[in-house]
Amino acid sequence: METNNYYEKDILYNLVTFLNTSSSEEMFYTICYNILTHIDEIPTINILDLAKMCYTSPATISRFCRHLKFANFAEFKNEVSDSLNMARNEIKLSGSSLVEAYQNPQSCIDLIYDTSIRSLQMSKENLRIEDVDRLCQILHDAKKIHFFGFQFNKIVASDFQIKLLKLGKLAYAFADRGDDAQRIELLDHDSLAIVLSSRARDLQMFSLVDAIKTRKSRVVLVTMNKDAKVIDKVDDAFVVDGMINDIFESSTSETTVIKTFLDLVYFRYGILYPRKG
Numbered sequence: 001m002e003t004n005n006y007y008e009k010d011i012l013y014n015l016v017t018f019l020n021t022s023s024s025e026e027m028f029y030t031i032c033y034n035i036l037t038h039i040d041e042i043p044t045i046n047i048l049d050l051a052k053m054c055y056t057s058p059a060t061i062s063r064f065c066r067h068l069k070f071a072n073f074a075e076f077k078n079e080v081s082d083s084l085n086m087a088r089n090e091i092k093l094s095g096s097s098l099v100e101a102y103q104n105p106q107s108c109i110d111l112i113y114d115t116s117i118r119s120l121q122m123s124k125e126n127l128r129i130e131d132v133d134r135l136c137q138i139l140h141d142a143k144k145i146h147f148f149g150f151q152f153n154k155i156v157a158s159d160f161q162i163k164l165l166k167l168g169k170l171a172y173a174f175a176d177r178g179d180d181a182q183r184i185e186l187l188d189h190d191s192l193a194i195v196l197s198s199r200a201r202d203l204q205m206f207s208l209v210d211a212i213k214t215r216k217s218r219v220v221l222v223t224m225n226k227d228a229k230v231i232d233k234v235d236d237a238f239v240v241d242g243m244i245n246d247i248f249e250s251s252t253s254e255t256t257v258i259k260t261f262l263d264l265v266y267f268r269y270g271i272l273y274p275r276k277g
Helices: 011-020 027-037 039-044 047-053 058-067 073-088 095-103 106-126 129-141 152-166 181-185 202-213 253-272
Strands: 144-149 171-173 191-196 218-223 236-239
Touching (some): 027 039, 027 047, 027 058, 039 073, 047 058, 058 073, 095 106, 106 253, 144 152, 152 171, 152 191, 152 253, 191 202, 202 218, 218 253
Parallel strands (some): 144 171, 218 236
């Protein structure tokens, strides 16, 4: 089975999202719940033992893995193993900095908050209202709007979706449940695809943009990475200045910058195109 490689394979995030968006009465919910509650065992467990744990069959476990876009249970286990290895190395501080953070707990507060504050300040100082207005016009003129984001940017996209609805503009923003391909299939030549990605990693972005382009849709990128090569492939890009957090991998400080930028876009859109009635 072919995997949609334009989606970031963060299996831990996708499993948690699946759990949050599924009914507790579904068999796949039960499988997902048991996987997460025994996550450290998954890399070494066999499919028969997992099926027994979930009171289901190996065939159903295999269907669950395919639903999450994995060819089989073995591929799923390898992805879980890779994600757990990354999680064990989540904190990126060097030896001396880590010792300082341990010995001086107050420095942890300074380190995390100062990073976000400096990032937002940098964004504020370099932002041009002309660019904000240009994005507002693009949104206003679009017949159909679809948001694409990875990890925390999906939450940001959902928040902005609700804000646009309050201004009379309907947009799509989906929470993953393993059926991501449906998002691409909804696109057509009247669609505006807005991709939110603070780091805009090349392999991930190239595949996603190429997939969107096959639907003849317009692609707009919102990112903090001014050097992203994918900028040359999209129809328009909005680069929001800020600091890429290198303290720990799953920091949301970058997402905070993107969300604050979109809050500004929402505020400005409401001024330029007030809801009628």
